[in-house]
Amino acid sequence: MTKLPSSIFNEVIGPVMTGPSSSHTAAPTRIGNLSGQLAGGTLSRVEITFETNGSFATTYRGQKSDQGLAAGLLGMLPQDSRLSDALSLVRDEGIDLKFLVKDFEAEHPNVVLLDIQDEKGGRVFVKALSTGGGRIELNEINGCPVYMAGDYHELVIMLSEHPAFSMEQLCSKVESKLAKGKVQVHGSSVSDNSQKGEKWRGVIVIHSRQRLSPECLEDVKQLCGSAELRQVAPVMPVLASARCEVPFTRAEEMLSWCVEHDNAPLWKAAVTYEAARGNVDESEVVTMMEYLAGKMEEAITTGLTGDFSMRGFLMPTASGLQHAVKERSFIPTGMLDAATVMAVAVMELNSSMGCVVAAPTAGSCGVLPAAVFSALDALGVPDDCRMEVAAKALLSAGLIGVFISEQSTFATEVCGCQAECGSAASMAAGALVNMAGGSAQAACDAAAVAMQNSLGLTCDPVAEQVEVPCIGRNVSAVSNAVTSANLAMHGFKGNLPFDDVICAMWEVGNSMSDTLRCTGKGGLCTTPSGVKIKEEVDRIRFAS
Template identity: 35%
Template sequence: MISIFNDVIGPVMRGASSSHCAAALRIGRLARDLMGGSITHVLVEFDVHGSLPATHTSQGSDMGLFGGLLGWDAADARLPLSPTHLQQAGVQVEIRYIDCHDPHPNTYRLTLSNGVERHTMIAISTGGGMIEVLEIDGARVSLDGGARVEIAGRVLHPVLPVQSNPQAVLPFRSCAELMALDGGREIPLWRWAVEYEMARGKLTDGAVHAMMVDIVRILRASIAEGIAGTSYADRLLGHQSGKFAEQMARGTLLDAGVLNRTVLYTTALMEVKSAMGVIVAAPTAGACAALPASCIAVAECREQSEDDMARAMLAAGLIGVFIAGPWTFAAEVGGCQAEGGSAAAMAAAALVTLAGGTLTQATGAASMALQSMLGLICDPVAARVEIPCLGKNVIAASNAVSCANMALAGYDAMIPFDEVVAAAASVAERMPREHRCTALGGLATTPTALRLSRELAARSAAAASGPGSRPGDE
């Protein structure tokens, strides 16, 4: 069952990609439990036809997986150095690319041993940090890390913030079901989000709200960190948000109203992500900025409270539930329409909520926002989640502001939200692999992008070979 805090607004994490860093870490945590914490050798196999051979190093799959094998959490400050820590712990890692035609592009095949016992695990990253374990020791399973499970004489502990509740009876699973249940009463979307999460996770109203307020505070701190300045060696873009803030203060930028603050906050969050700072995958790390930046910027301009921000983020989370259930947030499956498009839809609903709009206006804004981003490809330059990811987050946030105002003014979305999600999924099925986060198409294959990729590789090699070097720092 989809959870707002498990699947949509979260995890709180470090790294470039939730599909890579956070998901790999969760897989590693479960693998560690399977071995009782005693591991001396790990064989990791990736399908040559999937996304991971091209991205597991640059987008943090290795970092996350190794951190998970060490038992760390997704926001651990040591994560950038997890390969070194794993080696120091006496664990030998071997990575192979194999031709096995795995159905999912983000498939991890692990063989773990310690001289006494040996176990195998096959797991997939399904988007936004979510995972599914498909096989353990050759036996089919279906585990999402949301519950305590005993397998092969070992306990696999939960890796999700909201644990599974098999007895949960959800009030609705789709936007259409929600609208039918509301019956024209126009109960605010955020209120329905609370009802959903209370049923899904056996949580109280207060607990749901408090969890989201905590997330808002993490996000506001990350925005401030980004504007103050970040640095990291293995990145393409330097600190730019500070310059934007300076020009805003001087009044030299075009007067775009709340959009200027939104762009500033979007840039700041993306820079924190690229510097391995703490972010919230909302709904993913690659699209971590559009929703929180627009939500917090608009709320601040309207002099609204963190409670108001939390309610808006809850409304956004429920829109994400309606996407994650039938489809995905993973760019490896759906292109950037699955990440940036989803973020835009969620943000549009959040902004309508901040403005006191109706349930119909919030879902209509989400529909319009996603409609205008169908077909958006994922083509990260040098396999880093920076270019054109920054611009796509800005587009998503700008789209959200526009669609929120259109909905508030009474514009008709025409196509129901669930149908737009289905259309996006259909588009994804026809999208070539090269345009789904493999760095094999689009901007990633331009001459300049290829040059930047070579330069980053050379810089990383030089840093790794230097005496006393600490990879990642500047």
């Protein structure tokens, strides 16, 4: 199945989630959810394996991947407030859940294997990976290659013996049966495992934008004989579509489109893009983004209270910083005073496993809300249109993020923190230019400058907690965004087009040592003080 162009809501801004990590908490929750739906009944035992040299092996406890997977297996989604208690809830359900670290061949740092057994003794084996920012892929079911991204209603047919006709013929017959039931098929895949001598002969996956009725499912069961059927519900907010034709996927293409459409602003290009990507009305796109803007504002407000306990080794400080600003004891920096406090507030809430919006990741979730909401105040935007202005700014940021997603990655495990805080700075710079009335060209120039300023940024969180240096880097990224926006709107362009800078980020990231890409094996993590902090965090964690 061909990978679709990135969606602003699936790949860039979102999910609304329980912290602290989009790739290590939210994505595992989605993986667990999809995998659990493949089981034939109530779960009894689950064995989850991480690859020895991958990112999960050293960070799955500190970044709550274990809790995310457990939550997903219980049917939760990333925004579920019960996620922080998921391991206890799994035990209460009588599920034997084990985590292992072993050597196996893994094509990506974030691969996870799941061996799931239900109460009747049925088993299903799943191979999946987290690709950054909460995105996921299921790559194998029972040893059969598949592609599931959680953005369709999937009918999964698992065959343990040869069908009366070829698997391709069976797939065709099932699709015909679905068509008679008025179910529109948006693609399918057939994976034949019969030559390997395995129990499972093959897997058929059929994609749709609607769930099958019980009557339709029963008709398919009659056709498939002894095969096991599963209906798997999507976990992404925007469904995929076989008829997906977006107007552009590169910044250069978008800028030409804007010129052809009466010098359309960046936010308008974003609305047009996302409506085409999701096969939805443009008004629905704006409404969805206004909802996310509201969630970001809620995260700022909650983070400023400091009424929570961070799960690492720091204490909340945002309320104290806000008091310092009010008392004018901050070195004055204009809107950056408020932006600094907001970025810290959101990131501290994220560390406490509070509710945040990944933008584009949870590790950089403080940058965009801090930039946008501090700018609303600095620009004197009236209360009755704050959400509209915020939504347009976030749509602009989302489109900048699409270009990054299409040509590089948000996965710090692949390209370091430049892919997280660097991308967030670029997105925020584009948003600020839009808010200030700048052109789409100026927004792309600002995004390019911000990313140039971030190249080579490592990912080395101390004790695997999204606290140090993550909170400080969010604050720095906001400052980067503001200054880059001002430069680009008033003549400084940085000379290099945004697409070129994105490709440079990809090249730089892939040349980094894996010790500097969220493995806890280098940089600040291995300083004497970093090691000491980790030992203390581990002592407390294992004691509890």
